[in-house]
Amino acid sequence: MSMTTSPVTSSSPLTRSQQWHAVMAGFMGWTMDAFDFFVIVFMMDQLAANFHVSKAEIISTIVYTLAMRPVGALLFGVLADRYGRRGPLMANVIFFSVVELLCGFAPNFAVFVVLRTVYGIGMGGEWGVGASLAMESAPRKWRGVLSGVLQSGYSVGYLLAAIAARYVLPVWGWRPMFWLGGIPALLAFYIRWHVKESEAWRQDRVGSVGKIMKVVFQNWKLFAYLATMMTLMMCLSHGTQDLYPDFLKSTHHVGPATLSLIVAMMNVGAVVGAILFGFWSEKIGRRKALVAALLLSLVTIPAWAFGAKLLIVGIAAFVIQVGVQGAWGIIPAHLNELSPGAVRGLIPGLAYQLGILFAAPTPKVEYALQARFGYGWALAGFEIATIVLLTVIVMLGKEEHGKEFLRV
Numbered sequence: 001m002s003m004t005t006s007p008v009t010s011s012s013p014l015t016r017s018q019q020w021h022a023v024m025a026g027f028m029g030w031t032m033d034a035f036d037f038f039v040i041v042f043m044m045d046q047l048a049a050n051f052h053v054s055k056a057e058i059i060s061t062i063v064y065t066l067a068m069r070p071v072g073a074l075l076f077g078v079l080a081d082r083y084g085r086r087g088p089l090m091a092n093v094i095f096f097s098v099v100e101l102l103c104g105f106a107p108n109f110a111v112f113v114v115l116r117t118v119y120g121i122g123m124g125g126e127w128g129v130g131a132s133l134a135m136e137s138a139p140r141k142w143r144g145v146l147s148g149v150l151q152s153g154y155s156v157g158y159l160l161a162a163i164a165a166r167y168v169l170p171v172w173g174w175r176p177m178f179w180l181g182g183i184p185a186l187l188a189f190y191i192r193w194h195v196k197e198s199e200a201w202r203q204d205r206v207g208s209v210g211k212i213m214k215v216v217f218q219n220w221k222l223f224a225y226l227a228t229m230m231t232l233m234m235c236l237s238h239g240t241q242d243l244y245p246d247f248l249k250s251t252h253h254v255g256p257a258t259l260s261l262i263v264a265m266m267n268v269g270a271v272v273g274a275i276l277f278g279f280w281s282e283k284i285g286r287r288k289a290l291v292a293a294l295l296l297s298l299v300t301i302p303a304w305a306f307g308a309k310l311l312i313v314g315i316a317a318f319v320i321q322v323g324v325q326g327a328w329g330i331i332p333a334h335l336n337e338l339s340p341g342a343v344r345g346l347i348p349g350l351a352y353q354l355g356i357l358f359a360a361p362t363p364k365v366e367y368a369l370q371a372r373f374g375y376g377w378a379l380a381g382f383e384i385a386t387i388v389l390l391t392v393i394v395m396l397g398k399e400e401h402g403k404e405f406l407r408v
Helices: 016-042 044-051 055-083 086-103 109-137 140-167 174-194 199-204 209-218 220-241 244-251 256-284 286-306 310-338 347-359 362-373 375-396
Strands: none
Touching: 016 044, 016 055, 016 086, 016 109, 016 140, 016 174, 016 244, 044 055, 044 109, 044 174, 055 086, 055 109, 055 209, 055 347, 055 362, 086 109, 086 174, 109 140, 109 199, 109 310, 109 347, 140 174, 140 256, 140 310, 209 220, 220 286, 220 310, 220 347, 220 362, 220 375, 244 256, 244 375, 256 286, 256 310, 286 310, 286 375, 310 347, 362 375
């Protein structure tokens, strides 16, 4: 893999407060983005009934959202490497918030499909820009744990969606669930007032889109490896999350209150795992910590998919997300450390979102498998294969744990 390195220093031009503002901007952006994405998984029956379509067609809109995320990663990633992290991040937050708000006004299914597809562009742009800003601003010795904090925003967003599904959906219906998604636009003001531009970007910028793309092509082997790893990481997370609420309702016949509780437990476990394994990756390295998280997920699958008692299923749902999102908590630091500085806004985000493109059929594949093998075997078989392949890919790769982003 072609790598770009430079003389470095451990100094940082940012104050501790400014470093935290940068990390929190990335965290809040990813939290709100995840909330906007996950509200739909709690409303599939209501949306199908309202638009007079099958549940499978509603599930297809999830695939359309996921499939468009690389477009957003490419667009906003190039902007972030060309013009800086702050401006594109503010534009991205406003973009996905407005589209999510409009989803609540969709008059028919055709309009809804278009809006959920366009929303995928905004969702795809946030992670790469927010992660590069946060990781470039974070103190090196805390990069692992702050990587976990940043990535845990995804789980916090899922948790907030579950809370809204419990308290907003039964009272106000499905449209206000999307209207809540307009609130994140206010984050742009926080970024404007509190977040400083990345000094690492100032040092490494190459000055034109053509030069940015040239650096990408020079590092094509690295990019291909990261995209492969991200495809399997997406299969891991979306394979354990997107259809699990429907699995619980269909197989264990849980009601809304119990479902919200289990989903909340899942996401508490995810936050714990992301921060715990992110911290651990500072001690033992990114790849070893990532594989340890995958093994924890693997041994939890029998109870998670086949537990006879709801209590066992609930505990397993908590533990498996400790492992799944524990692995994910390492990813922002790992990808940004591996990426050349000139394209740190583009390569991690585009590899991440291409992974989504290739893994986008995951919900449809699992839903089709359940018709033949049953829900439990569909989820378990898919995840076992994913974890085995992902472990091999991670161990075949390399890492640059602790890499400095600033030159002397």
